[in-house]
Amino acid sequence: MGSIHQEALRESACDALETLAFTELHEVGRSDLPQKENRLGARIALGEDGLLDIYLTRPFLVEIAAVLFTANEDQLDSAIMNDTLLEITNIIAGRYLAKIREGRSDFVLGLPELLQDSPKWQAHPVRVTLESSPDHFLALGLMPTATKDA
């Protein structure tokens, strides 16, 4: 993925989360990602532009959902958390596509799906990693459609 696309993806994530959940994101490196299995992931098809995977650490997703629903953690069930993750995925993907397409042509965005298997965010060839606080991480991975599953 070229740096222009990486930049577009980073901006899309920043815009989305700043508006949705008043969260500022800061880019970090792959080695800064936590190793613990405490993350949730979703995937969305971007038509001919490939697939986008998004991973959030659970504490980060809890914080976002709590802001959106004005609720405490114990009021947030897994259905709400999953739904919030899917909507975040949808929003970031839509913004990203709009940026890279720049109105030049029609495009189709797929429906986001949860990644059921434990997501290995290091497995994806391209990533932008963003952190807002010690246990709050978001990682984004773009893949061409042909190599969708490792």
Added chain:
Amino acid sequence: MPKILIADDSQTARMIMRRCIEIAGVREPAFIEAIDGEAALAAVKKDLPDLIVADLNMPKIDGETLLKTLKSDSKTQGIPVIIASSAVNPVRNQRLEQLGVLGFVTKPVTVSAVKSIFERWKGN
């Protein structure tokens, strides 16, 4: 008390839209919610809303098909429809305008975007 139908497969998105509409100052809205275009059509058949806000990207019947269906029926063609989408797509938006959409809001939806488009609705 305006009846507003919100069609979106995401509970999160429906909640955000509801909240934005309330904060935008719509007086005592009565919300009807639908999880996709098919459910939206069923809800419209039961009770005609004053306004529909529909996500573009939904399973079963998407926002564009919903709009087309509503505009092709004399009973529902007068209901204003706002399309919400995460992606600004001018090619598609032109198509939706030709179908008679009232306007668009881009996700994540903001109160100011809702206010602006609701002014247009009131003006109409």
